Amino acid sequence: MxxxxxxxxxxxxxxxxxxxxxxxxxxxxxxxxxxxxxxxxxxxxxxxxxxxxxxxxxxxxxxxxxxxxxxxxxxxxxxxxxxxxxxxxxxxxxxxxxxxxxxxxxxxxxxxxxxxxxxxxxxxxxxxxxxxxxDVVGTTSLFPPTLDEMRPYELFIEKNIVLKRFVFTNSNISALKENYVTTSSIEKGAIYSTRYEALTSFIFSRFVASTTKNTGSKKHYVLSAPVNLRKKMDPPLSDDSFGNISGSAMTIVTAEEEGYKHVLVNKLREAISKMDKDVVKKLKEGIFDLYDKEVFEDKTLDLQEEDMAKFETDEELLADASPTSCP
The missing domain is CATH 3.30.559.10 (Chloramphenicol acetyltransferase-like domain)
Structure with a gap:
């Protein structure tokens, strides 16, 4: 505005x-x-x-x-x-x-x-x-045009998409940040997550928990995070470089892993860290086989409308988020 x-x-x-x-x-x-x-x-x-x-x-x-x-x-x-x-x-x-x-x-x-x-x-x-x-970057010279078409998640997303809005207060996010650590080893010391890592992992974990409750499901879940590739270029680009210079960090999580907070944060951080200059170089060369296609073709990945109905009534989610208006 x-x-x-x-x-x-x-x-x-x-x-x-x-x-x-x-x-x-x-x-x-x-x-x-x-x-x-x-x-x-x-x-x-x-x-x-x-x-x-x-x-x-x-x-x-x-x-x-x-x-x-x-x-x-x-x-x-x-x-x-x-x-x-x-x-x-x-x-x-x-x-x-x-x-x-x-x-x-x-x-x-x-x-x-x-x-x-x-x-x-x-x-x-x-x-x-x-x-x-x-700094207007010639995007097609950095990445082949097919980069825009390479969206692995489209392999399994169905057409019935449900969109909802949830609001988290600063205090809620701060509390989540304190609860999500990147390691469970006391000897190594606890490394606390960022606000983004904690919030993403919390939302993801509640979705998995709410959609597999009492079902005994062995589903695989894909966690995808957008990544700004400007600083991962060689040499790095400025923050205001203009173009399509982004990618997706993706990782697979099973229903059995969702309850372990440090596992989710570690997997998210690891997936983002793997988007390094070597990966960017592969993208520039037109190499897109960065993901396990067999996993993405697994039909247990298919997103359903009833999943959102279960998610938006999850008690632990609603204890930290408002599904309606701003606070």
């Missing part, structure tokens, strides 16, 4: 946003093109900007932001074109605005989108001096 003067009319806000967008796109030129095959054609391109009037207050959305189709209404519809970037500006009755953006993953990753939005916000505020030209 950008902080614009509420005294401005919606037309004035729209003009200001479009002007600043045009300015910042000079530093992110691939975004003003169209996607052709596996590259961005920047000739005669542009960014499609939608506008929508939302008949409610912004606070109503922030207090209870329902995921899924409801939130998608604030995003631009890009089903009829092949643009790299599309924007939707949503005007609320209270005078606030919310901006939704869709970005082609062939061109950039989430880190790049965040960098772009931050630079756009600085430009809109008039902080033009701070908008330093981003």
């Amino acid at each position: 950008l902080n614009l003067d509420h005294k401005l009319s919606n037309n004035e806000k729209s003009t200001h946003l479009k002007t600043s967008l045009s300015q910042v796109l000079n530093h992110f030129y691939p975004l003003s093109g169209v996607s052709k095959d596996n590259y961005a054609d920047c000739k005669n391109g542009g960014v499609l900007v939608f506008e929508a009037q939302v008949n409610c207050q912004l606070t109503e959305i922030l207090q209870n932001p329902h995921p899924g189709k409801f939130i998608n209404k604030f995003l631009p519809d890009t089903s009829v074109n092949n643009l790299v970037l599309a924007i939707q500006v949503n005007f609320f009755n209270c005078g606030s605005i919310a901006i939704g953006a869709r970005l082609s993953h062939k061109i950039a990753d989430a880190s790049s989108l965040i960098t772009f939005i931050k630079k756009w916000a600085e430009t809109a505020r008039g902080d033009v001096e701070n908008v330093i030209c981003s």
Whole structure:
């Protein structure tokens, strides 16, 4: 969201946003093109900007932001074109605005989108001096185009996907961090997990526990974590390097292992640590056989709708998380 003067009319806000967008796109030129095959054609391109009037207050959305189709209404519809970037500006009755953006993953990753939005916000505020030209990386020269298509988890995900939102307070996450250690050996000393490792392991463990309770299931579960590869390159890239420079660290966990907190954290940390410069080199060379395909083809991996029904009623999960509104 950008902080614009509420005294401005919606037309004035729209003009200001479009002007600043045009300015910042000079530093992110691939975004003003169209996607052709596996590259961005920047000739005669542009960014499609939608506008929508939302008949409610912004606070109503922030207090209870329902995921899924409801939130998608604030995003631009890009089903009829092949643009790299599309924007939707949503005007609320209270005078606030919310901006939704869709970005082609062939061109950039989430880190790049965040960098772009931050630079756009600085430009809109008039902080033009701070908008330093981003290091636009030729992604297809770093990784073959097939990297965008290599998504092992799509081998087993069914089409019936259920999306839910759970809110954890800072105190809840801090408590989880204290409970999840990376080793069970007292002699070696306890190495505490990061907030990300603890929260990810907790959510994962509760999902496994809730979906295998009283079933005696021998399922395999895949734990996937996004990894920013910029600092894992040789030589490393800057944090604001623009492109699709990310990967997925993946590990397999069995139902029998979910109760051992240190096992989950260790496996997650190990999977992320394996995404090193050697793995990045393989990706650059077009080698994608980084995962055990036999495990991924195991039908016991298939995600079901009733699994979410069990997960969202798990007592241990609900003791630390709220499934509805923000605290």
